[in-house]
Amino acid sequence: MKSFIAAVLLTSLVVVNPVPASAARAKAKEQRIEVSVTANGFEPATIPVKAGAPIVLVVTRKTDRTCAKALVIASRKIRKDLPLNRAVEIRLAAEKPGTLRFACPMDMIAGEIVVD
Numbered sequence: 001m002k003s004f005i006a007a008v009l010l011t012s013l014v015v016v017n018p019v020p021a022s023a024a025r026a027k028a029k030e031q032r033i034e035v036s037v038t039a040n041g042f043e044p045a046t047i048p049v050k051a052g053a054p055i056v057l058v059v060t061r062k063t064d065r066t067c068a069k070a071l072v073i074a075s076r077k078i079r080k081d082l083p084l085n086r087a088v089e090i091r092l093a094a095e096k097p098g099t100l101r102f103a104c105p106m107d108m109i110a111g112e113i114v115v116d
């Protein structure tokens with residue numbers, strides 16, 4: 001009986017505890033990067049980040065004089081509409097070093113995330 005209770009207690013600890021703890025940890029390590037879409041394209045167009053922590057791009061399109069009314073990250077199969085003057089969050093994992101290209105839907109205006 002004692003070992004049964006111990007097992008129940010242990011199970012509830014294992015199941016209940018890790019969820020909020022890991023969520024808090026992930027949030028703390030998030031790398032938030034503000035990106036604007038202007039008549040010059042994506043600003044900044046080159047975004048250096050650290051490998052390991054998730055990335056949140058906060059993208060605000062500030063002009064109608066652009067074809068970048070959506071942002072595409074082809075290698076991640078991501079496409080997000082960019083309404084004028086509204087911040088759009090795009091979450092990405094960045095586990096390994098490398099380069100992630102992002103672009104307008106026609107692939108003309110582009111930028112890159114450099115994971116190091």
Ligand SMILES: [Cu+2]
Nearest residue numbers: 067104106108
């Ligand atoms: Cu375009």
